[in-house]
Amino acid sequence: MKIDELVKELTLEEKIGMIHGDGLFRTKGVPRLGIPPLKMSDGPMGVRNEFENDQWIPIGTTDDYVSYLPSNSAIAATWNREAARESGRVLGAEARGRGKDMILGPGVNIKRSPLCGRDFEYMSEDPYLAGELAVPLIQGVQEWDVSACVKHFALNNQETERLWVEVEVDEEPLREIYLPAFEKAVKEGGSLSLMGAYNRFRGEHCCESKGLLNQVLREEWGFDGVIVSDWGGVHRTKEAAESALDIEMSVTDNFDEYFMAEPLKEAVEKGELPEALIDEKVRNILRLMERLHMLDGAERKAGCYNTPEHRAAALDTARESVVLLKNEEHLLPLAKKAGQRILVIGDNANRIHSCGGGSAEIKALYEITPLMGIKKLLGGNAQVDWVPGYVAYDCDQEEKPVNWQADSLENGGGSVGQAEELQADVLALEEKLRREAVELAAQYEQVIFVGGLNHQQDSEGHDRPDMKLPYGQDQVIREVLAANPNTVVVMAAGSPVEMGEWLSQAKAVVWHWYAGMEGGTALAEVLFGQVNPSGRLPESFPFTHLDCPAHCVGEYPGGKTVAYREGRFVGYRYYETKKVPVAFPFGHGLSYTEFAWEGLRAEVKKGAEQPKVAVSLKITNTGDRAGKEVVQIYVGPTEEESVYPVKELRAFEKVALEPGESSEVVLTLEKEAFAHYDAREKAFCAKPGAYRIYAGKSAAEIVECVEVEI
Numbered sequence: 001m002k003i004d005e006l007v008k009e010l011t012l013e014e015k016i017g018m019i020h021g022d023g024l025f026r027t028k029g030v031p032r033l034g035i036p037p038l039k040m041s042d043g044p045m046g047v048r049n050e051f052e053n054d055q056w057i058p059i060g061t062t063d064d065y066v067s068y069l070p071s072n073s074a075i076a077a078t079w080n081r082e083a084a085r086e087s088g089r090v091l092g093a094e095a096r097g098r099g100k101d102m103i104l105g106p107g108v109n110i111k112r113s114p115l116c117g118r119d120f121e122y123m124s125e126d127p128y129l130a131g132e133l134a135v136p137l138i139q140g141v142q143e144w145d146v147s148a149c150v151k152h153f154a155l156n157n158q159e160t161e162r163l164w165v166e167v168e169v170d171e172e173p174l175r176e177i178y179l180p181a182f183e184k185a186v187k188e189g190g191s192l193s194l195m196g197a198y199n200r201f202r203g204e205h206c207c208e209s210k211g212l213l214n215q216v217l218r219e220e221w222g223f224d225g226v227i228v229s230d231w232g233g234v235h236r237t238k239e240a241a242e243s244a245l246d247i248e249m250s251v252t253d254n255f256d257e258y259f260m261a262e263p264l265k266e267a268v269e270k271g272e273l274p275e276a277l278i279d280e281k282v283r284n285i286l287r288l289m290e291r292l293h294m295l296d297g298a299e300r301k302a303g304c305y306n307t308p309e310h311r312a313a314a315l316d317t318a319r320e321s322v323v324l325l326k327n328e329e330h331l332l333p334l335a336k337k338a339g340q341r342i343l344v345i346g347d348n349a350n351r352i353h354s355c356g357g358g359s360a361e362i363k364a365l366y367e368i369t370p371l372m373g374i375k376k377l378l379g380g381n382a383q384v385d386w387v388p389g390y391v392a393y394d395c396d397q398e399e400k401p402v403n404w405q406a407d408s409l410e411n412g413g414g415s416v417g418q419a420e421e422l423q424a425d426v427l428a429l430e431e432k433l434r435r436e437a438v439e440l441a442a443q444y445e446q447v448i449f450v451g452g453l454n455h456q457q458d459s460e461g462h463d464r465p466d467m468k469l470p471y472g473q474d475q476v477i478r479e480v481l482a483a484n485p486n487t488v489v490v491m492a493a494g495s496p497v498e499m500g501e502w503l504s505q506a507k508a509v510v511w512h513w514y515a516g517m518e519g520g521t522a523l524a525e526v527l528f529g530q531v532n533p534s535g536r537l538p539e540s541f542p543f544t545h546l547d548c549p550a551h552c553v554g555e556y557p558g559g560k561t562v563a564y565r566e567g568r569f570v571g572y573r574y575y576e577t578k579k580v581p582v583a584f585p586f587g588h589g590l591s592y593t594e595f596a597w598e599g600l601r602a603e604v605k606k607g608a609e610q611p612k613v614a615v616s617l618k619i620t621n622t623g624d625r626a627g628k629e630v631v632q633i634y635v636g637p638t639e640e641e642s643v644y645p646v647k648e649l650r651a652f653e654k655v656a657l658e659p660g661e662s663s664e665v666v667l668t669l670e671k672e673a674f675a676h677y678d679a680r681e682k683a684f685c686a687k688p689g690a691y692r693i694y695a696g697k698s699a700a701e702i703v704e705c706v707e708v709e710i
């Protein structure tokens with residue numbers, strides 16, 4: 001039956017059932033017309049475990065273990081569009097394999113501050129990078145007759161007071177920084193659904209915002225997919241009904257009382273709201289179902305989960321996500337020697353992360369920890385010993401409450417984590433573990449420290465108070481490095497940490513994210529040189545959060561309102577323009593081989609209607625190992641004084657090269673690469689004139705620069 005005919009057949013009650021949650025993760029179907037319920041699941045790193053329909057109680061059977069994929073921050077660190085596509089394919093296949101219609105991801109919110117508890121779920125501080133990777137990821141998901149649901153639209157950049165905080169941002173940064181990844185996700189990626197955000201913007205809750213949903217998303221971008229609320233993000237019936245929101249979801253089990261349930265039905269029956277509003281939403285939902293082959297007995301892909309191919313894809317992405325931050329004296333890669341003795345120190349070497357983080361939690365089929373990865377790689381002829389070095393005391397306290405998600409919306413929905421007063425017994429244990437690690441470190445030829453953060457810090461529902469390493473790790477690392485200067489430091493975390501207390505002493509530092517079920521395998525392969533690292537930072541690593549523009553120019557986390565006074569100067573756009581040094585710049589990452597860059601040329605295409613610039617350069621692998629280089633092209637003004645950032649990422653490509661091999665990299669800059677938003681014109685405008693084009697290994701390490709006139 002055609003959609004319009006179906007809508008005519010439906011009763012008001014049936015339609016109401018389709019536009020709000022009738023379970024924590026599904027809507028109501030209409031069996032008499034062959035309309036199934038719409039089934040959704042979190043989240044970005046894999047398909048979440050099954051819950052009871054109306055309670056946050058895990059079903060607890062053995063059939064909902066899944067492949068655990070690298071987090072979005074890890075995917076972004078690959079700077080590899082194909083890796084993102086493959087991750088999307090796995091996510092889509094597994095979602096469908098588990099019988100879902102919609103997977104709630106990816107998250108493309110901009111990492112405005114390193115303290116945001118959900119940064120590990122997001123991709124980048126840069127809208128271009130986030131958008132470029134979200135597009136193939138979404139397309140990969142949707143190959144499987146499953147809808148991606150790009151989230152959280154928009155300006156959801158902190159957890160503190162996430163339910164009520166009113167974001168104040170000017171039109172230019174809104175358009176240039178906070179919206180483009182969403183726009184690309186829906187226009188180029190073709191995301192079939194989108195989730196609204198909890199926070200408020202210009203006086204409206206984002207999930208019921210006419211400004212964002214009706215005007216920007218539907219009218220300007222022509223989005224005809226389904227808009228889902230964040231769970232509990234709707235607050236009023238009339239506003240939600242009149243907005244372009246299609247489905248209201250929440251965390252509580254009073255489904256009939258949801259704003260778009262009985263209250264809306266009553267309002268329509270009393271003639272206070274037109275039924276046409278509901279018809280429009282139902283039409284969008286039916287269109288989605290048609291696209292997913294859910295109607296009329298259409299043939300639909302079955303999907304599959306926990307296949308060897310999915311695990312291989314998770315491993316490939318994890319390998320490309322590891323970022324080699326520092327490598328003095330070629331300390332890495334480590335040699336594999338018969339009879340070697342290695343000491344691994346650190347809680348994160350031995351910790352499983354997949355089960356934490358908030359709604360992104362996963363019931364992983366397995367998770368290879370760094371310790372297991374190292375042991376697996378070296379085999380039985382090496383002696384690998386582990387000591388914790390510090391105590392992640394808050395992880396092991398008690399099981400997290402079953403109902404945390406229902407309670408998660410109390411008191412504004414989120415807070416800033418506080419540094420705790422430690423009990424004497426914890427302090428004593430800390431000291432004991434530190435001493436043990438330091439004493440042993442001196443006795444081993446090779447020491448690997450694996451620390452960082454875990455999902456107590458990188459988590460939905462709260463932001464970090466600062467970027468400091470928890471559990472007294474700084475002191476452990478300092479003392480271990482003093483005892484054994486050849487210690488390799490691995491930081492496993494979803495967001496940057498302060499490293500100032502020991503960075504100058506450490507010869508080798510490796511960044512490892514929440515890298516999925518094969519993360520430990522990938523890390524070990526990088527440490528021992530089986531894989532040449534090729535990850536690049538998708539965000540700047542400042543020395544401290546106080547250097548971050550959100551904190552020193554704007555506000556974070558604000559109060560009832562939060563003012564994004566830094567405007568478009570987010571991340572490297574600020575550090576580079578204001579010449580603020582950082583620990584590691586956006587785009588940074590080393591390799592075990594060397595690459596020579598030469599011959600940067602920029603050719604303005606004549607006769608094209610729009611300015612188009614072909615940028616080319618030659619990259620040669622001059623070392624003796626195969627490796628991958630990421631060519632980053634930034635564009636900026638030529639004037640010293642400008643209202644725009646000195647440079648902005650406008651193109652990139654990852655190239656794989658054998659030793660001695662060269663490649664001519666050609667990238668095209670379209671008009672958008674030269675455009676900024678003009679609030680008076682209400683449009684992106686590229687002003688004619690001179691521009692600088694930079695080819696760099698990071699935002700800070702520019703290899704060549706040319707000027708063009710457009």
Ligand code: BGC
Nearest residue numbers: 042043104151230231359408
């Ligand atoms: C999160 C969403 C998530 C939803 C469903 C909310 O708390 O903000 O990202 O998809 O819950 O679990």
